[in-house]
Amino acid sequence: xxxxxxxxxxxxxxxxxxxxxxxxxxxxxxxxxxxxxxxxxxxxxxxxxxxxxxxxxxxxxxxxxxxxxxxxxxxxxxxxxxxxxxxxxxxxxxxxxxxxxxxxxxxxxxxxxxxxxxxxxxxxxxxxxxxxxxxxxxxxxxxxxxxxxxxxxxxxxxxxxxxxxxxxxxxxxxxxxxxxxxxxxxxxxxxxxxxxxxxxxxxxxxxxxxxxxxxxxxxxxxxxxxxxxxxxxxxxxxxxxxxxxxxxxxxxxxxxxxxxxxxxxxxxxxxxxxxxxxxxxxxxxxxxxxxxxxxxxxxxxxxxxxxxxx
Numbered sequence: 025x026x027x028x029x030x031x032x033x034x035x036x037x038x039x040x041x042x043x044x045x046x047x048x049x050x051x052x053x054x055x056x057x058x059x060x061x062x063x064x065x066x067x068x069x070x071x072x073x074x075x076x077x078x079x080x081x082x083x084x085x086x087x088x089x090x091x092x093x094x095x096x097x098x099x100x101x102x103x104x105x106x107x108x109x110x111x112x113x114x115x116x117x118x119x120x121x122x123x124x125x126x127x128x129x130x131x132x133x134x135x136x137x138x139x140x141x142x143x144x145x146x147x148x149x150x151x152x153x154x155x156x157x158x159x160x161x162x163x164x165x166x167x168x169x170x171x172x173x174x175x176x177x178x179x180x181x182x183x184x185x186x187x188x189x190x191x192x193x194x195x196x197x198x199x200x201x202x203x204x205x206x207x208x209x210x211x212x213x214x215x216x217x218x219x220x221x222x223x224x225x226x227x228x229x230x231x232x233x234x235x236x237x238x239x240x241x242x243x244x245x246x247x248x249x250x251x252x253x254x255x256x257x258x259x260x261x262x263x264x265x266x267x268x269x270x271x272x273x274x275x276x277x278x279x280x281x282x283x284x285x286x287x288x289x290x291x292x293x294x295x296x297x298x299x300x301x302x303x304x305x306x307x308x309x310x311x312x313x314x315x316x317x318x319x320x321x322x323x324x325x326x327x328x329x330x331x332x333x334x
Contacts, residue, residue, distance in 0.1 A: 095122030126202020164196030283330035291326025
């Protein structure tokens with residue numbers, strides 16, 4: 025099949041081309057490698073906050089993914105083989121009786137239903153579970169669901185067509201992988217990977233981005249690191265006082281919005297104490313301290329985080 029035929033086939037996606045043929049045409053001309061996936065970290069390579077979590081809902085685990093559902097669960101970075109390829113996965117296991125378990129991602133403005141003619145999207149993911157698991161889209165008013173996983177513990181590819189939805193806020197455009205409306209008990213689990221959301225009505229092959237690209241996309245929303253080389257800077261100051269600088273950070277990428285700065289691990293303080301995180305912006309921040317003893321001072325070996333999640 026010629027490239028001209030393949031390109032022409034793009035216009036037939038919504039007007040009658042078969043799903044198999046359309047997918048073949050799209051993949052043949054490189055669409056599957058063309059920056060199409062609106063989901064970030066859908067392959068679960070980036071875990072700035074750590075690769076395991078035990079607790080309830082409302083916590084970010086793998087970058088860009090937040091836990092949902094009541095009760096407690098364990099979440100870990102896992103791995104598996106799908107179609108002969110080794111992949112990173114996200115695995116969540118219920119540790120008590122829950123209304124449901126799962127995670128969701130809020131997708132930013134590129135996923136926009138405010139236009140007069142709303143576009144059609146399709147979500148897809150590989151899922152393994154011993155309970156009912158599904159893809160679910162919430163637009164701020166209602167849900168649509170994929171056909172659920174069989175619950176038999178084998179890998180299955182799920183797809184969800186999302187068309188004609190009416191959400192107008194990025195925070196209302198959420199894609200979840202969960203067991204919504206299903207009571208789960210201790211030991212019930214959902215494992216999944218290669219989560220993708222793309223324009224059109226045909227689910228094409230998962231878009232593989234390099235770790236560096238995926239990390240940079242995630243760091244627009246969340247960053248974790250240290251002051252300069254981790255040691256901060258040693259300063260000399262004649263008298264004690266507040267609001268003195270002890271080091272600064274320039275973020276590796278511009279953040280989505282002015283972030284909230286906090287300490288993951290408190291710094292060690294030499295002749296000073298924490299005062300404030302000053303000059304915080306989408307580009308970086310400074311750590312301000314109160315000097316307690318005249319002479320040299322510094323804050324060092326602290327781990328900081330900047331949060332600009334939706």
